[in-house]
Amino acid sequence: MVRFDDLQLFVRTAALGSFSRAAREVDLLPGQVAAAIARLERELDLRLFVRTTRSLRLTAEGAQYLPYAQEGLAALREGQARVQGEAAELAGTLQVAAPSDLGRNVLLPWLTAFRRAHPRLQLHLQLSDQVADVFRDPVDIAFRLGRFDNASYVALPLLAGNRRVLVASGAYLQAHPVPDSLDALKDHACLLYQLGGRTHDRWSFEQDGRRSVVPVRGALLCDDADVVRRWAVAGEGIAYKSWLDVGDDVRAGRLEVLLDGQGESLPLNLVCPHRKQFSPAVRQLHGFLGERLTPLLQGLPTAR
Secondary structure: OOOHHHHHHHHHHHHHOOHHHHHHHHOOOHHHHHHHHHHHHHHHOOOOEEEOOOOEEEOHHHHHHHHHHHHHHHHHHHHHHHHHOOOOOOOEEEEEEEOHHHHHHHHHHHHHHHHHHOOOEEEEEEEOOOOOOOOOOOOOEEEEEOOOOOOOOEEEEEEOOOEEEEEEOHHHHHHOOOOOOHHHHHHOOEOEEEEOOEEEOEEEEEEOOEEEEEEOOOOOEEOOHHHHHHHHHOOOOEEEEEHHHHHHHHHOOOOEEOHHHOOOEOOEEEEEOOHHHOOHHHHHHHHHHHHHHHHHHOOOOOOO
16 A cells, blocks of 8 residues: 555655655655655556666656656645644644745744744745745745746735835935936946846836836845845945835835835735645635735835
8 A cells, every 4th residue: 555655755756856855854864765765666566766876867657657646645635624624723834935035024923923823833934035946845835926927836815016116225315316217227326136146137117007127237236135125224225125125114214215116016925836735724824924914015105
C-alpha cells in the first residue's frame, strides 16, 4: 500500500531535485528520503528517478506519475478540510512567503497574532525580495504584489486599490526643486532597486488609462527594497514604492507624495498553484488580513 508520507516526499524531491534538500525540509536524513522513494517504487513497480553521483531526475514514468501524485495529495487535504469544517481548530504547518519589506514592516505582527490565536498551527515564514515560485518552493501560499499573466495561478484578492507612488523626504525637497512632471525625474537622484541582477531604472506609470515608461538614474542602488525606503526617509533621493511600504512614513510626515500620487496599480493578492490548496488556515488568514489591510489605504491620493 502506498504511504501518504512517501508520496509527499516523492513530490517534494521531484520539485527540489535532491534527496538532501527534501530531507532538510522535513528534518530527515537523505538516506531516509531515498528509502521512502525506493519503497514507493516497489509499491508501484516503477522506477521514478534516475540517480547518478551528481544528479537526480525523474524518469519518463516518474514524470508521468507526478501529476497524479500531486492531485492525490491535494484531494486528501481537501477531504480532510471538508470533514473538519471551518470551525475546526487549525493545526499543522502553514508555509507562507512574502516580500521582505512588506513582510517585515506590515505583515509580521499580524501573522504573529494569527499564529498566536491558533496554538496548534505552525507558521513557516519566508521573507525574500525574490518572487516565490509556488510550484517549486516549499510554500502553501505567497503574498504577491502586482498583476500577473500566468493563468495557472489562483489568487485571493487582499488589497486591489494599492499602487506605487513617488515619494521623497522634506529634507530632499528643500534642497532640490519639486518635480512638476514625470519628465522632470531625469534631473533628480532616483533611488534604484535591483532584483535578480536587473536594475529597475525604467519606472512605469498609468496616466488617463495609458501606460508610460520613464527612464531614471541615481547613484544609490540596492537589492533590498526596504533599504530604498530608508534612503528616501534619510533624504537621499526619490523612491517609487508600493503605498503599503511607505504609507506609514507619509502619514508620519517622514515622506511626501509627489505629482499628486501618480503611479501604477499594484494590487496585493494571496496566490497558490491550485484552488484545492485553499485550506481552512489559508481561508481564515485571508479573512483575518483583509480586515486589517483596508485601513492602510488611508491617505493614498486618488488615482488620476
